[in-house]
Amino acid sequence: MKRHFSWMTCFFLxxxxxxxxxxxVLPHIDLLIMSFRAEDDYGDMVWSLVNYKEFxxxxxxxxxxxxxxxxxILVTCITFVIALPVAFYITKVVSPRVKGFLIVLLLxxxxxxxxxxxxxxxxxxxxSGVINHFLMMLGITSTPVEMLYNDATMLLxxxxxxxxxxxxxxxxxxxxxxxxxxxxxxxxxxxxWTIVGKIIIPHAKPGIVSGSIVVFMLTLGNYLTPNLMGxxxxxxxxxxIYNQFIASFNWNQGSAFGFLLLILSSFIIWVGLKxxxxxxxxxxx
Numbered sequence: 001m002k003r004h005f006s007w008m009t010c011f012f013l014x015x016x017x018x019x020x021x022x023x024x025v026l027p028h029i030d031l032l033i034m035s036f037r038a039e040d041d042y043g044d045m046v047w048s049l050v051n052y053k054e055f056x057x058x059x060x061x062x063x064x065x066x067x068x069x070x071x072x073i074l075v076t077c078i079t080f081v082i083a084l085p086v087a088f089y090i091t092k093v094v095s096p097r098v099k100g101f102l103i104v105l106l107l108x109x110x111x112x113x114x115x116x117x118x119x120x121x122x123x124x125x126x127x128s129g130v131i132n133h134f135l136m137m138l139g140i141t142s143t144p145v146e147m148l149y150n151d152a153t154m155l156l157x158x159x160x161x162x163x164x165x166x167x168x169x170x171x172x173x174x175x176x177x178x179x180x181x182x183x184x185x186x187x188x189x190x191x192x193w194t195i196v197g198k199i200i201i202p203h204a205k206p207g208i209v210s211g212s213i214v215v216f217m218l219t220l221g222n223y224l225t226p227n228l229m230g231x232x233x234x235x236x237x238x239x240x241i242y243n244q245f246i247a248s249f250n251w252n253q254g255s256a257f258g259f260l261l262l263i264l265s266s267f268i269i270w271v272g273l274k275x276x277x278x279x280x281x282x283x284x285x
Contacts, residue, residue: 035256051256061240061257068237069264071151072219075158076212079166082159083211087170088200092179103171106164114161118228121157122148149231157229158219165218166211173207174200209278213269220265237261 038048055061090102109117124130127144135141147153177200185195201208226236241261244254273280 031255031258034252035259037252051253052260054253055256055260064235064237064240065260065264067235068220069268071155071158072216073268075155075162075219076216078155079159079162079215080208080212083163083166083170084196084200084204084208087167087174087204090167091171091174092177092182106167109160110164114224117161118157118225121153121160121229125153148229149233151230154226154230154234157225158222161222161225162215162218165214169207169211169214170204171207173204177203205276206278209272209276212272216268216272217265220261 035051036047036049037045038050040046040048055065090099094102122129125147126132127146129147131147132141132144135145136143181199182195185199190198221238223236223238223242226234227239230236237257238261241254241257244250244257248254269280
């Protein structure tokens with residue numbers, strides 16, 4: 001029995017170990033080593049901190065870094081504010097049949113790639129797009145309005161592409177909320193904001209933290225949406241990483257930027273868990 005258990009353990013453990021070691025641990029170790037390597041005056045590769053020094057001495061790099069972090073937090077907050085009433089309506093207001101239909105509606109945009117979803121928004125918002133056509137037809141504006149390639153449009157695209165990853169954890173968390181608690185609070189004279197602040201949000205806290213972590217990480221590492229909807233002025237840090245790897249062929253600098261982004265995301269998630277007094281293991285489960 002003990003030998004059988006050992007073989008079974010190895011059978012289930014092997015794919016996980018292969019995945020962890022070859023797809024996560026080894027590539028990251030290689031990138032970490034590359035981030036501390038640079039060419040000296042003779043063209044030889046030596047150990048150096050010059051890649052990290054470059055980041056702190058060039059304002060465009062660390063300003064883009066800070067801007068990406070701030071906008072990622074803002075996108076996470078906006079997504080939560082929109083997703084909470086949506087999740088509450090799906091779990092507590094509509095019938096189970098309609099609930100399934102609404103969840104399918106939420107999933108449908110994600111049956112196609114992010115590129116198609118972003119181009120869909122660009123068709124709507126461009127100068128010759130659908131919205132400008134109706135604005136001019138109704139006489140609201142006489143000339144097309146450029147709605148693309150600004151921060152507001154970029155935030156719109158990032159919120160849209162992240163929405164499902166906030167709604168699903170919230171639906172899962174709110175499903176276990178007893179309706180009698182809300183009804184009792186309402187009968188005792190509590191207002192909507194009191195019920196939201198003292199019953200709904202505390203109960204849904206694990207789902208909120210879980211969804212916020214996923215949305216924040218996806219936004220921080222997003223490249224396509226900021227690049228297409230924000231244009232050249234998007235100044236997203238993943239674009240800096242892309243430029244170092246692909247445009248400049250400076251893999252050492254790109255590796256350093258990648259690790260700085262990893263440290264930033266880990267730090268902000270750690271702060272978020274401390275502020276909300278949540279445990280990462282509990283949130284992940």
